[in-house]
Amino acid sequence: MLKKGGIHLNSSNKKSFTKRGLVSRRQSLGWLFVLLGVALIALTKFYPMIHALIMSFETGIGMDLKPAGIINYKRLFQDDVFKTALFNTVIYLIQIPIMLILALFLASLLNDKELKGKGLYRTMIFLPSVTAALSYSTVFRAMFVKDGLINSVLMDLGIISSGITWLESPWLARLVIVLALTWRWTGYNMVFYLSGMQNIDDSLYEAAELDGASKSQQLRKITMPLLKPIIVLTVINSINGTLQLFTETDLITSTGPGNATLTLSNYIYKLSFEYVPQYGYAAAVSYVVFIMVAVLSMIQMKVGDTRD
Amino acid sequence: MVPGSALPENFRKLINETNFLSALKNSILVAFFGTILSVLINGLAGYGFEIYHSKAKDTTMSILLLSMMVPGAATMIPMYVLFAKLGLLNSVPGYILPFLSSAFLIMLFRQNTRSFPYEIVESARVDGLSELGIFFRMYFPTMKGVFATGAIVSFMNLWNEYLWGLVVMQSQESLTLPLVLANLNQGYSIDYGLIMLLATLTTLPLAVMFFALQKYFTAGLTGSVKG
Numbered sequence: 283m284l285k286k287g288g289i290h291l292n293s294s295n296k297k298s299f300t301k302r303g304l305v306s307r308r309q310s311l312g313w314l315f316v317l318l319g320v321a322l323i324a325l326t327k328f329y330p331m332i333h334a335l336i337m338s339f340e341t342g343i344g345m346d347l348k349p350a351g352i353i354n355y356k357r358l359f360q361d362d363v364f365k366t367a368l369f370n371t372v373i374y375l376i377q378i379p380i381m382l383i384l385a386l387f388l389a390s391l392l393n394d395k396e397l398k399g400k401g402l403y404r405t406m407i408f409l410p411s412v413t414a415a416l417s418y419s420t421v422f423r424a425m426f427v428k429d430g431l432i433n434s435v436l437m438d439l440g441i442i443s444s445g446i447t448w449l450e451s452p453w454l455a456r457l458v459i460v461l462a463l464t465w466r467w468t469g470y471n472m473v474f475y476l477s478g479m480q481n482i483d484d485s486l487y488e489a490a491e492l493d494g495a496s497k498s499q500q501l502r503k504i505t506m507p508l509l510k511p512i513i514v515l516t517v518i519n520s521i522n523g524t525l526q527l528f529t530e531t532d533l534i535t536s537t538g539p540g541n542a543t544l545t546l547s548n549y550i551y552k553l554s555f556e557y558v559p560q561y562g563y564a565a566a567v568s569y570v571v572f573i574m575v576a577v578l579s580m581i582q583m584k585v586g587d588t589r590d
Numbered sequence: 591m592v593p594g595s596a597l598p599e600n601f602r603k604l605i606n607e608t609n610f611l612s613a614l615k616n617s618i619l620v621a622f623f624g625t626i627l628s629v630l631i632n633g634l635a636g637y638g639f640e641i642y643h644s645k646a647k648d649t650t651m652s653i654l655l656l657s658m659m660v661p662g663a664a665t666m667i668p669m670y671v672l673f674a675k676l677g678l679l680n681s682v683p684g685y686i687l688p689f690l691s692s693a694f695l696i697m698l699f700r701q702n703t704r705s706f707p708y709e710i711v712e713s714a715r716v717d718g719l720s721e722l723g724i725f726f727r728m729y730f731p732t733m734k735g736v737f738a739t740g741a742i743v744s745f746m747n748l749w750n751e752y753l754w755g756l757v758v759m760q761s762q763e764s765l766t767l768p769l770v771l772a773n774l775n776q777g778y779s780i781d782y783g784l785i786m787l788l789a790t791l792t793t794l795p796l797a798v799m800f801f802a803l804q805k806y807f808t809a810g811l812t813g814s815v816k817g
Contacts, residue, residue, distance in 0.1 A: 308721065312641065312644070315638025315639075315725075320635065322690050326665065326688040327657035330664070331665060334664050412746070412796045413796065414767075414768065414793045414796055417793040420785055421786070423775065522658070522661075525661065526661045526662055528662075528753045529752045547661070547663040547753065550663045550664075551757075564667055569664065571663055572659070572664045579659050
């Protein structure tokens with residue numbers, strides 16, 4: 283291909299000129315291919331981000347906004363509901379390593395060549411992540427209400443004598459959210475790991491086996507380093523999802539009791555649409571989410587970039 | 591509790607006492623048109639970024655990737671304000687617009703385009719196919735797996751979306767299935783039979799789609815990660 287171009291260049295100047303013209307015309311045609319995609323991302327992601335930044339320096343009710351300097355950002359520091367939401371979000375972030383280690387563990391079990399019925403197990407573990415978010419949240423809520431399935435099973439087994447009020451105690455409610463998230467997303471992350479593991483050369487493990495490396499050593503010294511890019515991807519995905527958590531806390535616990543399960547996204551929604559609309563302040567809260575997502579993603583990418 | 595005996599009654603209630611039918615219609619409309627347009631737009635863009643790649647396009651792509659860090663909660667209010675001005679609230683186009691282009695899917699298509707032999711493009715040009723013709727007649731049939739993956743991801747996002755639905759679809763006639771389900775959860779006396787029926791019906795299309803396209807899904811994801 284390149285060589286042919288070279289011949290043109292030597293034999294006929296005119297021809298090479300038109301060919302170069304053709305290539306650059308194709309290059310500009312290429313912009314038409316990407317135009318709609320780029321324009322839509324600009325319209326639905328970048329433009330709103332800029333507008334939100336401007337709004338976060340304004341104050342007022344509804345769309346009647348006036349410049350207000352950093353009042354909104356100062357208010358964050360005195361706002362106890364914001365602090366609670368931030369605290370809850372950090373609690374939910376702790377769920378990520380637990381879930382990902384579980385996913386990694388399940389993936390390494392399913393990666394076993396001798397295991398029978400692998401496809402069935404894989405599908406069963408992945409299935410929760412294709413349920414509708416609203417559907418599974420509804421079911422979780424119904425399971426954990428006072429006269430729900432969980433209590434009646436525990437009572438039948440004689441573990442507890444009277445129903446636990448799961449959704450009315452702050453820490454139990456948070457625990458239910460963490461359980462729900464783990465149930466839904468472990469299998470999803472496992473599929474990423476499993477597909478990564480299947481690309482790892484078997485001979486590496488065979489050599490390690492000959493050298494007397496145990497299974498857990500193999501996991502730490504071979505599997506984990508080679509899966510690093512995928513692990514980084516799943517960590518970023520999970521952080522992103524958790525920082526934007528909305529549905530589960532809205533449906534399962536109604537962000538309660540009190541504000542014990544409220545997330546930043548829930549709070550932004552309430553500030554904009556449930557209370558007297560304070561778009562300026564809501565925008566400032568949303569920038570906190572944005573900065574957290576950005577910083578945590580950057581750290582992860584840096585960690586993922588270092589070559590051993 | 592006899593399982594099954596209340597099913598016809600629950601169905602009757604669902605149809606007569608909730609917005610189930612209009613919500614079903616809305617959900618199908620947004621998921622159908624949203625998925626097709628999204629796969630088309632992201633497919634074209636991912637293909638364009640790889641086949642016609644240039645320095646400027648690579649830079650553009652890296653800027654697009656930054657949009658993956660933009661949280662939905664942060665864009666929600668400005669978009670609500672903008673869409674209100676444009677008269678897009680309570681409409682199918684308003685609901686699907688933010689789903690049509692995604693940096694994640696563009697990247698998925700772009701990474702997978704690397705395994706699409708460039709010789710096919712060249713010989714198709716010799717055969718006189720237009721650039722767009724190559725995309726539809728050569729690229730699409732070869733890369734069905736990636737399109738299937740893109741379709742699953744888009745369909746799930748469109749079908750599942752709750753927060754954006756709350757914001758943009760506020761009138762009773764424009765509710766989608768998740769919104770109706772959420773409303774049923776919020777009454778004083780909660781009818782669990784009804785709720786569970788709707789929860790099942792809402793999840794069913796996702797499960798069916800997943801089983802139908804399962805083999806494409808995991809394969810497509812692997813391709814995007816390896817790159």
